Amino acid sequence: MELPPLVAMVGNPNAGKSALFNALTGARQKVGNYPGVTVERHSGRLALDDGRPVELVDLPGAYSLDPASPDERVTRDVVTGAQAGERLPDALLVVIDASNLDNHLRFAMQLIALGLPVVVALNMVDLAERDGLVLDPAVLERELGVPVVPTVAVRRRGIDVLRGQLTALVGGSTAAGLRRLRASDGSVADDIVTLQRRARVVAAAATVSETPVRRWNHMLDSVALHPVFGPVLLVALLFVMFQAVFSWSEAPIAWIEGAFTAAEAWLKGVLPDGFVRSLLSDGVIAGVGAVVVFLPQILILFLFILVLEASGYMVRAAFLMDRLMAQVGLSGRAFIPLLSSFACAVPGIMATRTIEDEKDRLTTILIAPLMTCSARLPVYTIIIGAFIPARQVLPFVGLQGLVLFALYLLGIVGAFVAALVLRRTVTKGESSGFMMEMPKYQMPRLRDVALGLWSRTEIFLKRAGTTIALTTVVLWALLSFPQAPAGQKQVEYSIGGRIASGLEVIVRPIGFNHDIALALIPTMAAREIAVAAIGTAYAIDDTEDASGAKSLVDHLRGRWSLPTALAFLMWFVFAPQCISTIAVTRRETNGWRWPLFMIGYLFAAAYVMAGITYWLAVAAGL
Amino acid sequence: MHAPYTESVTAIRSPRHSAAHHAADSLTLETLPRRQSAVVGTIEWARLASPEARRLRELGFDEGVAIEVLHRSRLGGGPIACRIGRMTVALRRAVARAISVSPDPLPAE
Numbered sequence: 001m002e003l004p005p006l007v008a009m010v011g012n013p014n015a016g017k018s019a020l021f022n023a024l025t026g027a028r029q030k031v032g033n034y035p036g037v038t039v040e041r042h043s044g045r046l047a048l049d050d051g052r053p054v055e056l057v058d059l060p061g062a063y064s065l066d067p068a069s070p071d072e073r074v075t076r077d078v079v080t081g082a083q084a085g086e087r088l089p090d091a092l093l094v095v096i097d098a099s100n101l102d103n104h105l106r107f108a109m110q111l112i113a114l115g116l117p118v119v120v121a122l123n124m125v126d127l128a129e130r131d132g133l134v135l136d137p138a139v140l141e142r143e144l145g146v147p148v149v150p151t152v153a154v155r156r157r158g159i160d161v162l163r164g165q166l167t168a169l170v171g172g173s174t175a176a177g178l179r180r181l182r183a184s185d186g187s188v189a190d191d192i193v194t195l196q197r198r199a200r201v202v203a204a205a206a207t208v209s210e211t212p213v214r215r216w217n218h219m220l221d222s223v224a225l226h227p228v229f230g231p232v233l234l235v236a237l238l239f240v241m242f243q244a245v246f247s248w249s250e251a252p253i254a255w256i257e258g259a260f261t262a263a264e265a266w267l268k269g270v271l272p273d274g275f276v277r278s279l280l281s282d283g284v285i286a287g288v289g290a291v292v293v294f295l296p297q298i299l300i301l302f303l304f305i306l307v308l309e310a311s312g313y314m315v316r317a318a319f320l321m322d323r324l325m326a327q328v329g330l331s332g333r334a335f336i337p338l339l340s341s342f343a344c345a346v347p348g349i350m351a352t353r354t355i356e357d358e359k360d361r362l363t364t365i366l367i368a369p370l371m372t373c374s375a376r377l378p379v380y381t382i383i384i385g386a387f388i389p390a391r392q393v394l395p396f397v398g399l400q401g402l403v404l405f406a407l408y409l410l411g412i413v414g415a416f417v418a419a420l421v422l423r424r425t426v427t428k429g430e431s432s433g434f435m436m437e438m439p440k441y442q443m444p445r446l447r448d449v450a451l452g453l454w455s456r457t458e459i460f461l462k463r464a465g466t467t468i469a470l471t472t473v474v475l476w477a478l479l480s481f482p483q484a485p486a487g488q489k490q491v492e493y494s495i496g497g498r499i500a501s502g503l504e505v506i507v508r509p510i511g512f513n514h515d516i517a518l519a520l521i522p523t524m525a526a527r528e529i530a531v532a533a534i535g536t537a538y539a540i541d542d543t544e545d546a547s548g549a550k551s552l553v554d555h556l557r558g559r560w561s562l563p564t565a566l567a568f569l570m571w572f573v574f575a576p577q578c579i580s581t582i583a584v585t586r587r588e589t590n591g592w593r594w595p596l597f598m599i600g601y602l603f604a605a606a607y608v609m610a611g612i613t614y615w616l617a618v619a620a621g622l
Numbered sequence: 623m624h625a626p627y628t629e630s631v632t633a634i635r636s637p638r639h640s641a642a643h644h645a646a647d648s649l650t651l652e653t654l655p656r657r658q659s660a661v662v663g664t665i666e667w668a669r670l671a672s673p674e675a676r677r678l679r680e681l682g683f684d685e686g687v688a689i690e691v692l693h694r695s696r697l698g699g700g701p702i703a704c705r706i707g708r709m710t711v712a713l714r715r716a717v718a719r720a721i722s723v724s725p726d727p728l729p730a731e
Contacts, residue, residue: 063677063680063681064680066676066680068673068676068677099708100707100708100709101708102682102707102708102709103681103682103707103708103709106682192676192679192680193679193684196679196682196684197684200687200707217710218692221692221693221703221710222693225692225693225695225703226693227695227700230695315712318712319693319701319703319712320695320700322700322701322712322714323695323699323700323701326714332701332712356673356677357673430671432671432673433671433674433713433714433716433717434701434712434713434714435674435677435678435681435711435712435713435714435717436711436712436713437681437709437710437711437712438703438709438710438711438712
């Protein structure tokens with residue numbers, strides 16, 4: 001099979017590459033991974049004017065061919081043909097921001113010097129004009145020696161012309177003779193300053209007129225970065241975000257719950273009582289339902305994070321947080337992955353790829369699981385609901401909400417303490433500093449945000465349908481066999497029960513009972529399983545209980561003491577019970593050393609903190 | 623008070639620096655008044671960690687380039703946001719201290 005020509009899109013961060021990629025490929029795109037690294041590979045198909053297909057790959061943004069982060073390394077390796085699992089591109093589509101010519105031209109010139117056929121997209125010309133900048137693409141074409149097409153990706157302006165240029169570029173007798181590649185990190189990269197100076201001369205030549213306009217960017221920044229209003233705005237935004245996670249999700253959660261209840265009822269109607277029905281309703285539907293219910297909360301959290309990122313505000317937040325982060329040896333850059341980790345540590349850990357300093361990055365990865373991710377919510381919600389009285393402690397402040405807030409806070413404090421200790425011990429080293437380009441504010445595109453949310457939904461549902469469904473089924477099986485003889489409890493007699501009895505010996509000193517020991521085992525796969533696991537155990541127990549079915553909350557109240565419940569909450573603040581997090585840590589740190597270290601220190605912290613909580617609560621007579 | 627920031631660039635505490643700091647013509651990006659347009663003078667590359675120095679070059683910091691401080695958190699040693707060329711860049715004070723600037727004779731408007 002003959003492969004279609006490969007065109008690589010490359011340019012500075014914030015050049016609008018992804019928007020242009022979306023405009024060129026539409027929905028025909030696919031997200032994969034480069035072998036060996038976790039850098040995502042975005043590729044898509046594009047039909048040229050003459051009908052031939054072309055594969056377009058969107059490379060991570062970079063400032064030069066001298067890589068500082070894993071992301072930038074992939075960009076360098078692809079354009080020089082050194083990336084494993086990727087062909088040398090047949091042509092480059094270099095994207096530059098029209099309003100930032102000085103800087104983007106330098107990288108463009110470095111790329112043109114590689115010798116591959118190049119077309120330059122002079123992107124975001126509308127924003128440049130708004131800033132009072134008029135450019136002459138013809139001058140750029142002459143100076144660079146390659147075609148230059150003005151585009152406005154988000155309005156699809158210039159897309160047809162660009163496609164026409166690509167058609168000419170990868171035309172029949174392609175550039176086999178042109179591939180005289182230069183050493184990537186040789187003379188060209190070393191001489192950034194010279195190239196930069198030349199870029200400035202070319203940019204000045206291509207600038208027809210430049211009227212100073214009071215830029216609204218600066219006005220927004222004078223609020224967002226204000227020494228007083230800036231932090232106030234950031235705290236307010238975070239407050240609204242967490243508030244929305246709870247209040248906006250109520251209705252959709254009720255719909256999902258309704259759907260699963262209906263499915264269970266339907267199943268009970270069509271299937272006779274017995275093995276298959278128990279497996280499907282107690283195992284699959286109860287387990288998967290308990291998890292899918294949290295999809296709305298996760299999506300709301302991601303909605304905020306995607307919008308904050310796309311608008312350019314996230315970097316401002318990093319700016320504001322830098323001083324605080326510096327106190328524990330990190331930089332403002334670490335704030336972005338840590339905030340994402342409130343939704344889920346997996347994308348959070350993946351977002352650390354933009355942190356250049358290896359030790360900074362490692363520290364951020366190691367503390368990311370301490371941010372209260374959405375998978376802990378089901379556990380917190382049910383335990384708080386069962387054991388913490390719904391009492392007002394202050395006007396507008398309920399005790400239950402206060403406890404939940406304290407758990408979030410505890411995670412943050414725990415992360416800061418961990419960072420402080422790690423930076424002085426295992427990830428000891430010079431502080432890496434903080435230097436970041438602050439992109440222009442932009443209106444987030446509905447389409448791009450929707451695409452981002454959709455891919456999150458897909459990942460989540462796939463996980464719920466596979467890992468979580470499988471784990472709950474296995475747990476159900478372990479708890480159902482062998483059948484307990486009369487007079488013995490099924491949850492203790494079964495295989496699962498016996499394993500739990502072994503674990504109980506270890507967790508008994510921190511106040512955990514047999515039920516919790518049982519729940520902790522499948523919960524290794526994902527935290528939210530804890531609720532499903534306890535639910536499954538009690539459901540199986542119910543079938544032989546003469547008093548009939550009770551609600552999960554009633555079961556909990558009957559069997560757990562308050563100190564036990566508090567210790568259980570504390571355990572979940574720290575315990576690294578998430579297979580996906582461990583797997584992504586292994587991938588991102590290239591080995592088992594750091595994930596094992598993470599598991600070790602977090603379990604130790606969980607054990608100690610839960611134990612302290614239990615014994616303090618017992619001593620206080622709770 | 624600035625401890626977490628100065629820690630990273632220990633060379634800053636050298637006597638050479640404090641002498642330079644008190645010299646009359648030693649306006650740096652750290653001390654440049656806000657909204658005062660200026661041009662970059664010399665950059666003491668040797669005082670910067672090499673990844674920092676490289677990124678600074680990549681962001682377009684070079685002798686003779688127009689620069690302006692946009693924001694600086696007044697409460698202690700937070701980072702500085704400045705306009706360099708047509709970009710806005712955030713950097714820490716320890717780095718800003720290594721960049722000497724001279725104010726533009728012409729007013730900004």
